[in-house]
Amino acid sequence: MAGLYINQHVLNNLFYILVTVFAFSFIYDHSPAIQRKPLYNRTLLCACLALASVLCMRFPIYIDPTCIHDFRQIPFLLGTLYGGGIVGAVFFAVLMLARTILYGFQSLTFVVYAIMFVVAAAASPLFRRLPRSGKLFASLWLTFLIAILTTFVAVIIADFSxxxxxxxxxIIMPPFVMMFAVYLMETLHEAQLARAELMKMEKMEIVSQLAASISHEIRNPLTVVKGFIQLLQTEPLPRETKERYIRIALEEVERAEGIIHDYLTFAKPAPKETEPIDVAVELRKVxxxxxxxxxxxxxxxxxxxxHGIVIGNVQYFQQCFLNLLKNSIEAxxxxxxxxxxxxxxxxxxxxTISDNGIGMTKEQVRRFGEPYFSTKEKGTGLGAMVAVKIIEQMGGTWKVESTVQKGTTLTITLPARQLRLLSSQQSANS
Structure with a gap:
């Protein structure tokens, strides 16, 4: 019996509905403008679901001499419940126009879908406030009651068979199809919210890690400076002792300044001033x-x-490799x-940068470039983090291979600009 009614045409109608729901979710997820503006959101919802209704009409489940059966009411009810009365009114006009073009105008169809529109538009404000489980229950029974009501009206005014x-x-299939479509809409929406919340949490975690690292690393040199200044205020000290205290205090201030500089370099946006860089020339300088x-x-x-030409900011390029070479030397x-x-x-x-230093474990390699992580006792991890960010800004990739007590090899791959292209331009200018 099930095989008699669940045929290829039924599956086709379901396919049209599911594909347009996925299309709406995909476009919404990748368009910040649609997410920000409710008008764009409703327009997209109406367009996607209207397409599903038209496809259901164009390729119906079956046709008999008196009526065409399909699932066009499912996307129509979805659009009205989620979009409200305005979306429903536009949807209703599109639906009637498509019905007239495809099969001609019929007053019974107009009355049936007018009743659907009125009931769904009235239920829309309450429906949108319901939790997920409430929406599933409401969509099932609302679709069923609308089917009974419109059938009763059709029998009265048109002697419908x-x-x-x-x-x-x-009457039987649409409520369950409607419930499944609502479940899909809610699941996709919840996935979008969960992803946005996860991204927000990841950003906040990075900020908190950086803040903890900066406050911890700056507090240490400031504590040293404070201690030596207090010592300088005590009983008269020999000149050599004073100079030593002042030198140590200045060194600690410079260390704090370096930490702040690395943090600001990481935080500031990518430089707009880029130019061709001869890697060999700049690395010799470094x-x-x-x-x-x-x-x-x-x-x-x-x-x-x-010699190889890449595109980037010369100052940042030098800073990137100064940080990396400095780390290798300290290793x-x-x-x-x-x-x-x-x-x-x-x-x-x-x-390629290779050293035969103390090396890193697999866990340290995995965390290379992370904020608040360093293999050095007094390191902040900001130097490697800044270098990694600069490499990524230049469109490059990096790979670390390391063995404990044997050394580390860092391989950086940057997109090349053809050297002969640059040379021909220079020749033309000369």
Whole structure:
């Protein structure tokens, strides 16, 4: 018996309804303008569900000499209940126009859907305030009662013949289809709200982690400065002792300033001023800047740099690799070798930074670049975090491979700008 009534045409009508509900959810989820403006939201809802109604009419479940049966009332009731009276009125006009174009005007159809519109529009304000379970229950019984009411009216005013297929397709099936459609609408909406809340919580967690890191790291040097200033206010001290206290206090102030600088670099938006950067030229400058620090830590610098052009901000590019090279040097407290290579490929420039320092565990590798995480005893993790952000702003990717007590290799891949293109432009200008 079920196979007799649940046929391909029924499944097609269900398919039209489900696809348009998913289409509405997808477009709504990816359009901030529609999310912000109720008018756009209602317009999209009306357009999607009206399409479902028209498709249901165009490809009905079956046709007999007196009536065409389909599920067009499901999207019509959905749109009116969720969108309100205005959406329902527009929907009603579109539905009647489509019905007239496809099969001609019929007064009975007009009366039936006018009753549906009035009942659904009146129920809409209460329906939208109900919880999910209440909406499911209300949609089931409201659809059933509307089917009974409109059938009763049709029998009275048009001597309508109620057949067994009519009872199945117009009275029994639609309430359950309607309940399923409402369930789908509510589930998709709840998923959107949950995702938005999750993104908000993730942002707040990052902010709280950064705030905790900054306050903790700045409090330490400020405490040191406060202590030495108090010592300078005590009994007369030898000049050498005063100078030592002042030097230590200044060093701590500079450390606090560096922490704030790294945080601001991470927080500020991406720079708008970008230009072609010769990776080999800029990395040579960075290696020259970092050479004194490498010498102090007994670290040998080795490089093999091919010319490659990328697009970015020169200042941020230098800062990114200063942070990364500084981290590599500090990972070799007993000295070692730091090697930097650049390989120019057709579509990318690959930069590799290798050291033979203390290395990292798998968990430390996984958390590389996270705020409030560092492998150093006095580190904040802000340097690596800033570097990772700059790489991502340039459209690049990064990969870390490390073994404890053997060393770390960081591979950075940046999108390349063809060098010969730049060279031909320079030749033309000259």
């Amino acid at each position: 109620v057949t067994k297929p009519y009872i199945v397709y117009f 290696l020259q800047m970092i050479a004194p620090m490498a010498h102090m830590h007994s670290v040998d610098l080795s490089s093999s740099l091919e 070799m407290p007993n000295g070692g070798t730091l090697r930097v290579t650049v390989e120019n490929q057709e579509t990318s420039v690959v930069i």
